[in-house]
Amino acid sequence: MRVQKTSPSLNGSSAFPEVSGQQIEAARYAVLRRLAPCLRHHMVRPLQPIGLIYGVMQHKLSAANPDLQSVREEADKINGFARAALDECNDMSTWLAPEPGVLTGVDAGIRECVGLLATMLHFCGFRLDNEVDEMPVQVQRDAVRMVLSAALLALTDSMTEPASLLITAVASQAEVAVSLQVSPAGEGQVDRYDDSYRKLVWDDVQALAAAEHVRLSRQERLVTLRFAVETAPVH
Template identity: 45%
Template sequence: MVSALNDMTSTAASNAQDNLMRVEAARYALLRRLAFSIRHQMVAHLQPIGMVTELLERRLRAPTPDLHQAHDSVAKINGLSKAAAHDCLDVITWMAPEPGATVPVGQAVQDCMVLLRGNFSFRGLSLRSDLPELPQPVGRSAARMLLSACLLALTDPLDGPAEVTISAQANDELATVDLRVQRTEGDGYENQLNYRALLWPDVQAMAQAEDVELAHTESTARLTFAVLD
């Protein structure tokens, strides 16, 4: 009997380890897919600093520099540096989530749209949402990862232009986000991915790890998050 209990314990531990590895593999695949968009967003925050610095250098090379203008440029660089540091630290949380951090569900949707819109546009895809104000807090890491993963899993199989619509609703206990893909008219495009496609088993593994309910079809997905205090 003791041997049987030991075997059961060993099997359970092995299954738990397999599940953990499956989740970690899915998260890695997602981050590899998001890497280009994350890099682009960080560069976008830093570029204005270089532009204002170049302007300051030109002003200081003048025979009689306008110190008032130079002072304004230095003040702008200072403000832009602080804003860029804040924004870059926020972008880093996509890769290194802060335990226990929350975000309003409406903001989570906007964060994902901002991050992925450029990449989707390059692939011939458009993102659209018409969300009411949804201040209900959900887990930030879970919302960001799963919304992004669903958007990729829905669109990776496509070989032509399409529109992705995001809607959401929430009450005091649950927040539900619905995603729908609809093909649109237009020329086809070559769907070149910078890493492997995201598959629904990947998304399901992450959803189970985050205690988020996932339902999907070929063209729709629904995520149900617990509203946190």
């Protein structure tokens, strides 16, 4: 299978050379491989308080006259965190096996990607500033996940000094333009997270954009991703 990918010309406009299915899958794997530590952290995060709660329960039960109502409340907390962990694992699994046609509010999709990547990128020397407020438009969830994550990783992988990335969005009736504006810090150095895997490059972003029908434009410090607006209601 071959599809067309967007490729920036010298003036920043988009041409459409072809990209193979193998290139798309390689780019998708590269993004997921780089996101693996972030996905793992989000899956186990709701489980972390359970050990502490267990210690509290054990202490209360060791009392001469344990307060069973209080113990039940602690047990309810464990149940709540376990359910949250299950929901988180189910959600994270959809990154590996996307559900076709699932929509998301563009603001929610951007928040999800920023939430996954912000901490890791912060330790590398990059700050993500998400200025996208609630927007009453929806897009394909997997398109936002894959293309935005790939763009953020490719941009930061290409930088040699710390920087801030400002994320904004403007919606029209047909599409949402998500802009990534890079502002170098002017000092300091990048502390790369070494997961023994390759950097993301712009070809990866282009391949995923072609697969997800996202239009790209790129200038020196500005990348714009254009997602088609979907009309089905968000549930």
